[in-house]
Amino acid sequence: MASSSSAQLRLMSDLKSIINEPPEGCSASPLSDENLFVWSATIFGPDETPWEGGVFSLRMTFGQNYPEKPPRVRFTSEMFHPNIYRDGTLCMDIIQDAWSPCHNVSTILTSVQQILRQLNSTSKISRLITREYVAVPVNPLIRNIRSSVSFLSTFWKQLWCVIGRVSFCFPVYNISSCKYSVRA
Incomplete structure (x- = not known):
C-alpha cells in the first residue's frame, strides 16, 4: 500500500512538472481523474525528420511500483520506425535496461522524441525498416x-x-x- 501511495505522489509530482514546464513538442496527462496510473501523451514529429509535421499519440501505463520500475510506453498512433514494434511498443533503453527513478514523464517523452530524430542503431527491431530508414534520405x-x-x-x-x-x-x-x- 505504501508503494501505491508513493507512486501516486510521484505521478502527481510528474503531472505538476509537465504542466508547469512541458518539454517542447510534448504534452501528457492522466486519461481520467479517477486513474492516475494511465496517461495519454502527444508528441509532435521533430523538425528535419520523416515525422516532421506529424502528431503522434502514446499511452503510458504506470505500475504501483513507479518510479522504481519504468512505465509501459506504447504508441497508439501507427508508426513506421526501426525502434518501434508493430503494436507501438518502444524499444528504448531508458524504459528498459537503463531505467532509473530519476527519470520522469518529461524525460521519457524527450527520449521518445530523440529516437524519432535519430534511431537507436544498437537495438533494431525490424531490419527492413532500418534499411529503408537509412537508405532513403528524406528530401x-x-x-x-x-x-x-x-x-x-x-x-x-x-x-x-x-x-x-x-x-x-x-x-x-x-x-x-x-x-x-x-x-x-
Missing part, C-alpha cells in the same frame, strides 16, 4: 509535398463529411512510387 521538397498533400487530403475529407457527396478531384502523393496520382 525536404518531398517532405513538404507530403505534409501539404496530407493537409489537403484531410481538408477535403472533412469537407466531404460536412457537405455530403461532392464531385471533386485532388492530388494524392504516392510515397512508394514517388509520383502524383489523382483520385476522384
